[in-house]
Each structure stands twice: as structure tokens, then as C-alpha cells.
Amino acid sequence: MYIKGVGMTKFSLEDRSNYDIAHEASLEALNDADMSMKDVDAVVVSTVDTLVNDERQRHYTAVLSSLFKKKVPIIRVPAVCGGGGAAFWTANRLGYDNVLVLATEKIAGNRTDIITNEILGAADKVWSQEEGLIFPAENALLAQQHMMQFGTTTDDLALIAFKNHENAFLNPKAHFYGKKVTLEHIKNSPVVASPFRLFDCSISVNGAAAAILTNEKTDVEVAGSGLATDYLMTLERERLTELKATKLASQQAYKQAKIEAKNIDVAEVHDAFTILELLTYEDLGFCAKGQGAKLIRDGFTKLDGKLPVNPAGGLKARGHPISPTGLAQIYEVVKQLRGECKDRQVSRHKYGLTQNIGGVGASISVHLFKKVGG
Amino acid sequence: MIIRWICKKCNKKWVYPIEECVYCRDEGKIEKEIGKETKVIGFTKISIQSPNHPIVPYNTLILEDEHGNKVPKKTMKDYKIGDVYRFEKSDDESAVSIIKIKYDFYEALKQAVELIGGAEVDSNSKVLIKPNIMVEAYSYLAMTTNPKVVKALIEYLIGRGVKKENIAIAEQVQYGEFEKAIKKTGIGELAKDSGVKLVDLSKTEFVEKESGGFKFSISKEVFDNDVIINVPVMKTHLLLGISGALENMTRVISAEDYKIIEKEPAKAMEAIAHLHKVLPNYFTVGDASIGMQGNGPLKYGEPAFLNMILASKDPVALDKVFQEIGLLKKSEHVETAGKLGIGSSDLREIVVVGDELDACRRELKPAIGSKLIKLR
Numbered sequence A: 001m002y003i004k005g006v007g008m009t010k011f012s013l014e015d016r017s018n019y020d021i022a023h024e025a026s027l028e029a030l031n032d033a034d035m036s037m038k039d040v041d042a043v044v045v046s047t048v049d050t051l052v053n054d055e056r057q058r059h060y061t062a063v064l065s066s067l068f069k070k071k072v073p074i075i076r077v078p079a080v081c082g083g084g085g086a087a088f089w090t091a092n093r094l095g096y097d098n099v100l101v102l103a104t105e106k107i108a109g110n111r112t113d114i115i116t117n118e119i120l121g122a123a124d125k126v127w128s129q130e131e132g133l134i135f136p137a138e139n140a141l142l143a144q145q146h147m148m149q150f151g152t153t154t155d156d157l158a159l160i161a162f163k164n165h166e167n168a169f170l171n172p173k174a175h176f177y178g179k180k181v182t183l184e185h186i187k188n189s190p191v192v193a194s195p196f197r198l199f200d201c202s203i204s205v206n207g208a209a210a211a212i213l214t215n216e217k218t219d220v221e222v223a224g225s226g227l228a229t230d231y232l233m234t235l236e237r238e239r240l241t242e243l244k245a246t247k248l249a250s251q252q253a254y255k256q257a258k259i260e261a262k263n264i265d266v267a268e269v270h271d272a273f274t275i276l277e278l279l280t281y282e283d284l285g286f287c288a289k290g291q292g293a294k295l296i297r298d299g300f301t302k303l304d305g306k307l308p309v310n311p312a313g314g315l316k317a318r319g320h321p322i323s324p325t326g327l328a329q330i331y332e333v334v335k336q337l338r339g340e341c342k343d344r345q346v347s348r349h350k351y352g353l354t355q356n357i358g359g360v361g362a363s364i365s366v367h368l369f370k371k372v373g374g
Numbered sequence B: 001m002i003i004r005w006i007c008k009k010c011n012k013k014w015v016y017p018i019e020e021c022v023y024c025r026d027e028g029k030i031e032k033e034i035g036k037e038t039k040v041i042g043f044t045k046i047s048i049q050s051p052n053h054p055i056v057p058y059n060t061l062i063l064e065d066e067h068g069n070k071v072p073k074k075t076m077k078d079y080k081i082g083d084v085y086r087f088e089k090s091d092d093e094s095a096v097s098i099i100k101i102k103y104d105f106y107e108a109l110k111q112a113v114e115l116i117g118g119a120e121v122d123s124n125s126k127v128l129i130k131p132n133i134m135v136e137a138y139s140y141l142a143m144t145t146n147p148k149v150v151k152a153l154i155e156y157l158i159g160r161g162v163k164k165e166n167i168a169i170a171e172q173v174q175y176g177e178f179e180k181a182i183k184k185t186g187i188g189e190l191a192k193d194s195g196v197k198l199v200d201l202s203k204t205e206f207v208e209k210e211s212g213g214f215k216f217s218i219s220k221e222v223f224d225n226d227v228i229i230n231v232p233v234m235k236t237h238l239l240l241g242i243s244g245a246l247e248n249m250t251r252v253i254s255a256e257d258y259k260i261i262e263k264e265p266a267k268a269m270e271a272i273a274h275l276h277k278v279l280p281n282y283f284t285v286g287d288a289s290i291g292m293q294g295n296g297p298l299k300y301g302e303p304a305f306l307n308m309i310l311a312s313k314d315p316v317a318l319d320k321v322f323q324e325i326g327l328l329k330k331s332e333h334v335e336t337a338g339k340l341g342i343g344s345s346d347l348r349e350i351v352v353v354g355d356e357l358d359a360c361r362r363e364l365k366p367a368i369g370s371k372l373i374k375l376r
Helices: A018-033 A060-068 A083-091 A112-120 A135-150 A154-168 A183-187 A244-257 A274-283 A292-297 A314-318 A325-338 B105-115 B147-159 B178-185 B187-194 B245-252 B255-263 B265-278 B315-325 B332-339
Strands: A002-008 A042-046 A074-076 A098-106 A191-193 A206-214 A220-229 A266-268 A351-358 A363-371 B003-007 B030-034 B038-046 B058-065 B070-075 B096-100 B127-131 B167-171 B197-200 B206-211 B214-219 B227-231 B235-237 B241-243 B283-288 B292-294 B301-303 B308-312 B352-354
Touching: A002 A018, A002 A325, A018 A060, A018 A098, A018 A206, A042 A060, A042 A083, A060 A074, A083 A098, A083 A206, A083 A220, A083 A325, A083 A351, A083 A363, A098 A325, A112 A135, A135 A191, A135 A274, A135 A292, A135 B038, A135 B058, A154 A183, A154 A274, A154 A292, A154 A314, A206 A325, A220 A244, A220 A325, A244 A274, A244 A351, A244 A363, A266 A325, A274 A292, A274 A314, A325 A351, A325 A363, B096 B105, B096 B315, B105 B147, B105 B283, B105 B308, B105 B352, B127 B147, B127 B245, B147 B167, B147 B187, B147 B227, B147 B283, B167 B178, B167 B187, B178 B187, B187 B197, B206 B265, B214 B255, B214 B265, B227 B245, B241 B245, B241 B315, B241 B332, B245 B255, B245 B265, B245 B315, B245 B332, B255 B265, B265 B332, B283 B315, B308 B315, B315 B332
Parallel strands: A042 A074, A042 A098, A266 A351, B096 B352, B127 B167, B127 B227, B167 B197, B227 B283, B235 B292
Antiparallel strands: A002 A206, A002 A220, A098 A206, A191 B038, A220 A363, A351 A363, B003 B030, B038 B058, B058 B070, B096 B308, B206 B214, B235 B241, B283 B308, B292 B301
16 A cells, blocks of 8 residues: 555644544645545544543444435544554555544643543553553563663663653644753753653643555555554563564564565664663664664664654654554654655655554554655 | 463463463463562662652562562662562551452452451451442442452452362342342353352341440341451442442441431431441452442442452451542541541551552542432
């Protein structure tokens, strides 16, 4: 399959209705594809129904039928924070000529503790939620294990946050667009779950993103598509310093695309917490296990590095609206491969990769995109 | 305690009980794997509040046992990597144990009871179990005791040598009929499957007792057994504030006496305390597996999903600890019982073992009533 068009709203704290942002992202994707909704054969949507605002809607497929005035198959694929990627993976296999993939979320609409609790609903209940293992804490424990085993430091994690804020500064669709964040600011932010500080965590925002998949040849091909699922309870897994599902999903995608990690020119990965980006370097094969910190220290993954990672600012600084994140990553990689990213355009852009995580490494999709004719 | 359910053929493990391995099917036997010693291999100190974890900072540890099984554990104390983590026992008369249920009601109950010295039973003991079956209601609504807790208790007692024919489950249904209530709550089926007796206290002989100017007709069953185990469901209560160990024993008195108390809520507080002056000592297993919050104790209350079991020889202390877990206001009947020397209502005197009280606190909705709500 190929990408015909992409669209997304700015990720922000703006109070807009869910239908409104879904409409904006979809319309941008249609305009980008130079087609109308008339030509869409099916829709795959991802959204979680949280209790954080007064727009909770379980039957979101019917909402879209009304919004798009379409009676085609509309399928919902929720996978919490990995929803966008999982929806894209599903759409890629449906066999329709043109499929609109959409993810939309209004998550920033209540007190932080309520939102924290709602997000916590994606974790194991009996063993983890009841022991206070909110998401920052669960990821902080992974960071501590990586630090103990491989000597990674909080300064290394701060460099990841800093890089992504620098990139978001240049991205008009990012929550932190035009907002300068210094390394000192990051290092001096309050501790939320040791060893994590506030700036090790992504920010919850509202937003929507969309992509149109087509079987007609375009300028961007979906070269590989992998999805893997791991146990819900992180501490049930074999190792705490890797996300096995990233390895499995990427192996599938690399094999389909007939390329290796060294061929990737640009990547958008799931840095909901800084440690996740570092683990992802290792699990995607950008470096050996335990060497993730070296990549960030050496500037390897900076915008002007050998393999730029998260040029759009990542979840860290573009913002993380749950389900739309996976499609926002695809939006960025498509734009990068087309060479449309202006100030944050990477120099080499033949192969791009996206990695989207649901839960703490439980539902992971990896997609590879190839510039056609490039 | 770290529990895993392991297939003895393929060694795959589950974090919850399953009947049969999906790989080995009937060739694989599932057994429990319980670690003897747990050590701290990681920790994080958390400063962000969330509704079920309102007190910060707190720590969540990674514990690992000798089988390599790992679980998170919330604690308010600081630990270092390599420290051994264990629950200490207490022989204090007012000790209260709190155990979070991790799918396995039997292990949770056994641990809760044994942390405070265990049930004093032997092969000759006659045991009366007094759950809450005050109303005809499904147990998932938390108006009545969860039969899973009673089942775990029966298994524990039988494991301690008590003969099943010497175990009786006894209750006096307050709203409805006994036969219908035991059927709806699931206690009737449990009694049948377990081979224990069911006793409708309203049909038993009553004896007169008096304390503090209150006259009570009390079922003779209470005095004819060697051991009484009170198994209340822990709830919020419109009249009393909370309903737990002390309130649950009010249904051993005659329905007529109970109605008199109910009609005068102001007196009820004192009457409940005085009733305990004339009751024999008993042991309490507090069922907070679901538990109730809001406008309890009946249909206007809502499940609290606490997933805990409490145990104590001191009903006053147990009720007090439940009140503290839920960050609820003081209940007058508990305080009065404390003043009368029934037990300890002073938190400073209560030894809490098992899961830490502060680590279990969460804001339960109190029973505040409304213009739409009466008791039922």
C-alpha cells in the first residue's frame, strides 16, 4: 500500500470538540491526497473513551458515519497510546482501494490526578495499579534498571528531552512550537517518580491525525508493517531493560521491506518517557543493547545527526494525545520523505520508520516507509 | 507474597489462577508457585497524586523472589536495593492486618489471619461463621459478604483441622427471607458445596442479656460454639458512618430488639457498643474485597473495589482501621465501643500489620444521604 495523504491538527491544550478536530485532520489528509470523502472505501479509527471530559462516546464509529456522511465499513481499533499505529497496521491489511485512518482524542480536559488515573487504566490492575504504579513510575523503574545494568544516567535522559524540545521548537504542529526549553530547565524540573523529573515525561494534549492509504502508487510506499503484543504486567516479562514487542514488530517490518536498521534515515519513536526512546534505539537495532546512551551523547540522533530521531519533537514536546500519536508520527515521516519539513528537514530521506507503543511496551507497531523514486 | 500459577509440564507461568494450560491442556497440571523470600531489586519514589493514591510521596518497589518472579509493592518506607521485604507478625490484642488480595482469596485470608496469630482452632472446635447476609442481594453489590471470602475461610479452617460438620454459617436476614437471601448471595450454594451447616438465627433459641440499661435477646448459637468468626462486609452507612465488625454482630439479637435500636439511631450507637459487653469474644475477618462506599449500607451504596481483607481479634480496632483506610470521619459507635473498653479506637494504640495503612488509604465516598435517599 501507499500513502496518498496525511493530515493532523496542532497538538495543544485547546478546548475543541472531538468531532471538530477529527474533521480538521481528515480534511487536511483529503486535501493532501487531492480527493474527496466520496472516494474513501473504509475508515479505521482509533480513540480511547476516557472519563476525563464530557464527550465520552463508546460508539465512535457511528459518530464518524454522521460526520463523513458515509455508510461504509468503519472499524474502531483501540490500543491505548499505540492506537494510531495499530489502526494503521489494520487498515494496511484490509484490501480496500482507499482507506482513511484516523485517530482523535480529547484527553486534556480535567485535573491532572484524574487524567493520571484514566491513563493508568491501561496498566495491569491487581498487581500494578493497586501498588501505585502510575505510568511515570512504571517507566521510571525501567530507567532505574537500565541505569543499574548499563550505567545510563539522568543526564543522558535529559539530553533526549532536550533534543526533542529543540526539534519541537521548529514544528508548528507541536505543543512546544516556538517555546524555548533549556537543558538546565529540564535538569532542574521537579522529580515526579525518581529518577524521572517532570521533563522526562510527555505532556497530555488534545489532537487528531489522519492518513489515507491507497493501493494506487504514490510518492511514499508502506514498505514494512509489524505489530507485536507483550504481557500487560511489565514485571511479568523476562527482561526489564528491553521492550520485546519492539524487537518483534521491527523484525517483521525490516523483513518485509528487505532492509536493516542501518538503512533508516529518519525515525519517529514513542518517547512517552525519555527512557522509552533510549530503549527503542537498542530494540530497533540502531545500536547494541546497553549502548543507547552513547547514541544520544554523541549526537547521533539529533536533527543534524546520522540518524535523526523524533524530528517533530516526539511525544515529549509535540505532545501526546494518546491514540493520535502513532498517526502523527506517520504524518511527520511522510512529510520528511517528501522533503516538506523546512527548518527541521533531515538531509537523507529515503527510508523512514515509526514506532508506536501502547501501554508500557505491551502493544507495539513498527512501520517502514520508502520514498518512491527517490 | 508473590504468587504465580505454573504449568508443571511446560513451566509457563500466569499472574492469576487458570484451570488448565492452554498449551499442554489436560496434560499440564497447574500449581501455585509461592516465593519464601522477596528482595528489593528496584524502587521509585512517586510525588504525583492519583485518586487511589492520594498520599504522596510514596515508594513503589520491585520485589523479586527466589523463583525470579517479580511484583511491584507500594510502601511509605524507604528501602535499598538488596533489602529483604516481609510482613511482620503481631500478637498484640488490638493488632489489625491488612492484606491486598492478588486474585487468590485463600492465600490473602490465610496471610491476614496468621499475621495476627492465627485462628485458635483444633480438630474438636465448633466454629460459627457470621457473615453479613442482611438482605436479599447479589454479592457483587457489596451489601452482603462476598462468598469467596467465606469459602476461603472455610478452606482455611478445614486446613487447620476443623471438621466441616462442626462449621456453621449463621445469619438473621433483616430485609427479606433467609432462604431467598442465601440463594441470591451465593452463600447457600457455598454451604452445600462445602458441607457446612447453615443456621437461620431467627429460628434459634434466644437468651436474655443486659448491659448499660439495654436488654438484648441473643441467639443461643452464639454461646454454644467454641469459636465465632465474624465476617462483615466493610461498608459506609448512612446512620452509623461505617458498618463493619461491630454492626455485623447486631444481627445475633432478636429482630424485635433490633427494630427498637433502628428506630432510635441516637441510642443505636451506644446499644451496639453495649451489646459487645455481653457477647463472647470473637475473631473478625473484614471483607473489603469489594466493600461499599457512598450512601450505604444498602442499595444506594456503590461498590468500592478495595480488593483487601482485614483481620483482627479486636472489632473496634478493625472498624477504626477501615474508617482510616477510607479517609472517613469518625463513627460514634466505634468511638463509644472504644470508650467502653470493647477494643481500641485510638489509632495510636493499634498495631497494623501486613500492607501499610498509609499505603492503603484512598478517599471513599462517605454516606451523606440526599433528599432522594432513605436507608433502603
